Amino acid sequence: MATLLIEFKKLLCRMDKSEEFFQFSILICGIALITRLAILMIFWSDWIWQFGQIHDRWNKLAINMLESGTFGFSPNEPTVWRGPIFPLVEVPLYLLFRENYVAWSITLLLFDVCTCLLIMTLGRKLWGNRTALLAGLFHAVNLPVIYYTAMIVQFTSILPFVFLWFYLFSLWDRNSSRKWLPWVLGLVSGLLILNKTVYLPATIVGAAAVVWFKGRTGCIKKRIFPALSVYLLATALVIAPWTYRNYVVTGGKIIPVQALFWQIVWQDILLSDLDATKGSDRPAGETLNYLLMKQSELFNKADHGLREDLRGPQKELYEEKIFAKSSIEWIQTHPRQYLRNLLNNTWQFWVGAENLNKTLQLLAMQVLYLGAALMGFWLLFIHRQLYRIRFGLLLILVVWAEHILVFGWGRFSLDLVPILGIMFGLGIDTWMKQNYEEASSLAVM
Numbered sequence: 329m330a331t332l333l334i335e336f337k338k339l340l341c342r343m344d345k346s347e348e349f350f351q352f353s354i355l356i357c358g359i360a361l362i363t364r365l366a367i368l369m370i371f372w373s374d375w376i377w378q379f380g381q382i383h384d385r386w387n388k389l390a391i392n393m394l395e396s397g398t399f400g401f402s403p404n405e406p407t408v409w410r411g412p413i414f415p416l417v418e419v420p421l422y423l424l425f426r427e428n429y430v431a432w433s434i435t436l437l438l439f440d441v442c443t444c445l446l447i448m449t450l451g452r453k454l455w456g457n458r459t460a461l462l463a464g465l466f467h468a469v470n471l472p473v474i475y476y477t478a479m480i481v482q483f484t485s486i487l488p489f490v491f492l493w494f495y496l497f498s499l500w501d502r503n504s505s506r507k508w509l510p511w512v513l514g515l516v517s518g519l520l521i522l523n524k525t526v527y528l529p530a531t532i533v534g535a536a537a538v539v540w541f542k543g544r545t546g547c548i549k550k551r552i553f554p555a556l557s558v559y560l561l562a563t564a565l566v567i568a569p570w571t572y573r574n575y576v577v578t579g580g581k582i583i584p585v586q587a588l589f590w591q592i593v594w595q596d597i598l599l600s601d602l603d604a605t606k607g608s609d610r611p612a613g614e615t616l617n618y619l620l621m622k623q624s625e626l627f628n629k630a631d632h633g634l635r636e637d638l639r640g641p642q643k644e645l646y647e648e649k650i651f652a653k654s655s656i657e658w659i660q661t662h663p664r665q666y667l668r669n670l671l672n673n674t675w676q677f678w679v680g681a682e683n684l685n686k687t688l689q690l691l692a693m694q695v696l697y698l699g700a701a702l703m704g705f706w707l708l709f710i711h712r713q714l715y716r717i718r719f720g721l722l723l724i725l726v727v728w729a730e731h732i733l734v735f736g737w738g739r740f741s742l743d744l745v746p747i748l749g750i751m752f753g754l755g756i757d758t759w760m761k762q763n764y765e766e767a768s769s770l771a772v773m
Contacts, residue, residue, distance in 0.1 A: 340760055344458040352461050353448045360444045360468035364437040367474045375478065377429035383481050386410075387429070390418035399573075405640040406577040411585045412570060413523040414482040433478045440477045443488045444468050447746055450495050454502070455716070455754050462753030463746070466700065471693045472738070473745050482523065483743050489520040490723070491746035493527075497534055497719035500555075501541060510555045514562020521567050525585040530726045531563055537722055578641040587644065589734065590651035596735040597658050598622055600669050608684040615682040626654055673736030677728055680737045690738045701748035704755025711758045720747035 342348050368375075376383070388401045389410060396403035399412065417439075418432070425431035444467045451460030467473065477484045496513040499506075517534075520527045535556050542552050567584055574583040581587075602610075602618050630650045638646050659666045673680075678698060679691040708714045714721070724744050731740050 337760075340458065340756065343461045344456065344757070344760070346457060349452065349457045349461070353445065353464065356448065356461060356464045356468050357441055357445055359465070360441045361438075363469055364441065364474050364478070367471065368433065368437065368478050371475065371478070375429075375433065377433065377480055380427065380429070382429065383479055386414060386480065386482060387418060387422070387427070387432075389415035390422050391427075393419060394422060400640060408574050408578060408581075408583050408587045408641045408644055410588075411522045411524055413519060414485045417485045418480075429480065432480055436477050436480060436484050437474070440473065440484060440487070441468075443491070443746070446488055447491055447749060450491075451750060451753075454495060454498055455750060456757055458760065459750065459753035459757040462756055463749035466697065466749035466752050467745060470697055470742075470745055470749075472690065472697075472742055475693075476739055476742060481739075483739070486520070486523045486743050487746055489516055489523060490743050492516045493520055493530070493534075494717075494720045494723060494747050494750070497538075498717070500538065501719060505551070510559035511562050514559045514564075515566055517559070517563045518566020521563070521585055522570055525588075526727060526730050528584060529730065530723055531560075533722060533726050534719065535560060537719065541718070574641070578645060581641075581645065587648055590648050590655050592735045593655045594626075594651040595619060596669060596673070597655060597666075600665065600672070608687070610683050612683060612686070626650060670732055673732040673734075674728075675736075676738070677731045677736035678738055678741050681739075682737075687738075694738060697745075697748065700752045704748075704752035707755035707759045708751070711762060713754070713758050717747070717751055717754060720750060723747060 343352055382388075385401050389399060389407070392398050392400055392403055393415060398404050398406055399410075399415065400407040421432045421435055425435075444464050447467055448460045448464035451463050455463075473487075493513070493516050496509065496516060500509050500513065517527070517531045521531065538552060538556060571582065571584050574585075575581065598619055599615065602615065606614075627647070627650065630653075676687075679687060679694050681687045681690050705714075708717065724747060727744060728741075
């Protein structure tokens with residue numbers, strides 16, 4: 329055991345050497361590729377895309393964009409329920425492979441290997457070689473990330489932008505004099521928001537944090553405020569075309585990216601009722617059937633039924649009003665249960681799934697990675713280095729808090745894996761540097 333520990337420390341020491349970074353990064357990318365192909369084969373019979381089905385019908389958005397010129401789930405019926413980035417990623421997949429979804433899955437898995445490489449390549453510039461390599465390894469073998477990437481779902485296109493947001497804000501935190509930085513950060517923030525609206529508050533909170541953190545430097549008026557203005561302007565310019573598109577298709581409604589808030593709140597309420605009546609240990613598929621049944625009942629009761637004259641965005645916004653009315657009435661009459669739902673969402677955001685069996689499976693996969701991230705957090709805390717990832721921690725708190733209020737399932741937390749990887753890697757790197765003399769002596773033995 330002692331010999332293994334010594335060899336492990338030697339390996340960690342080698343990871344910090346610049347001359348060996350390229351070899352380690354290629355090795356980790358190789359591990360990422362092999363692991364992804366292995367997961368694809370191991371779960372081969374479970375992929376629903378083998379039967380032409382894609383989770384949340386993401387494929388329909390790309391297909392209809394090309395075949396009918398409509399961003400929607402049905403031809404000539406636009407939608408405001410989704411952002412445009414992931415469907416735009418799917419467009420070349422459809423052009424190349426049509427509806428051969430195994431090719432889509434493999435391509436997205438390769439795309440995720442590139443995300444792993446991005447984390448290592450940029451991460452070393454800000455947090456060092458060892459941190460970047462360990463973060464890359466954390467991402468390379470993250471089983472939930474691989475599984476959901478292979479399923480062909482949205483978060484695959486979010487991961488690189490989450491890392492870039494974290495990296496660029498951390499770079500700004502360290503050196504605020506780079507004139508190009510607010511423009512690039514605005515571009516990244518805008519693309520992140522176009523992926524999913526949940527990142528819109530993070531943009532505002534990030535800007536406020538810059539003012540707070542830089543407030544003691546005395547350069548607020550001369551440097552920070554002008555740069556923040558550029559950052560917010562650039563972000564607004566990126567999302568403005570899509571906001572205008574939504575304004576046009578809805579007939580005058582201001583929707584920055586998507587209108588899907590109350591439906592998700594309503595689903596969270598229904599799931600708590602389902603858990604209470606039938607228990608969480610229910611068969612797979614029963615959750616979806618229950619939601620569809622209750623949704624049909626809700627629409628039939630609303631204003632003498634769902635209006636048949638509505639199509640596309642008008643229908644979606646009308647449904648959103650029905651979801652809002654039902655959710656608010658339930659919250660007002662069940663305040664204690666609503667608070668219990670919020671408490672449950674705090675842990676479900678990390679490991680929750682549609683039933684007990686899938687929750688336990690996700691928990692079994694997540695425990696290693698969350699444990700590693702928490703270890704990194706603790707090492708940074710005891711060595712007073714948390715400030716080096718404070719923008720990453722800020723993004724985690726914002727996204728976590730939003731999902732607590734709305735809907736908490738473990739797959740939503742996977743967006744944050746690049747930040748958790750840096751947290752783990754930087755914690756180990758900090759610990760190693762605190763024991764540098766001992767590690768150096770071991771390295772030359």
